[in-house]
Amino acid sequence: MSSLHRFAEVIAAGLLAIIFVAFIVQIGLRYLFNWPVGWTAELSVVAWLWLVLWGAAFVLKDEEEIRIDFLSAHAGKRARIVMGIVGSTSIVVLFGMSLPAAYDYVSFMKVEKSSYLNTRFDVLFSIYIIFSVAVIARNLWNLGQLLLGKDPAGIDATQTTAPR
Secondary structure, eight states: OOHHHHHHHHHHHHHHHHHHHHHHHHHIIIIISOOOOSHHHHHHHHHHHHHHHHIIIIIOOGGGSOOOOTTGGGSOHHHHHHHHHHHHHHHHHHHHHHHHHHHHHHHHGGGOBOTTTOOBHHHHHHHHHHHHHHHHHHHHHHHHHHHTTOOOOOOOTTTOOOOO
């Protein structure tokens, strides 16, 4: 495993730990001290948003993603390559087209701040721009591999075993 992938996993684990600790603090403050606070819920939501998009961008490998492959599973190698090229090209084009508008929206959100953490929304939502760029880069890589003739056949779920 590369050190960059390990770093991405550590960040994801840290975000999960933040969610867990905020949840425990929220329960403790509410039920032990009768002091309900909102910052813990806000922190959990922000960490969850970052965890999902960070994980999808940098932690999940292509073969670990959920895919509906009932068409490609029954197609030949050449057809799978063509389907992969169409799919990757579509993702690159669509995310590329949406990136300027997403950037404008995230940049515009600097005028708003979160209720409890008092953090600007552009900082909180910047993970979406990172995610979008990572999706574009990953699909450009996949497109290059497909154009070189790499078979995009995924892992056969009947032939794999659970990680130990």
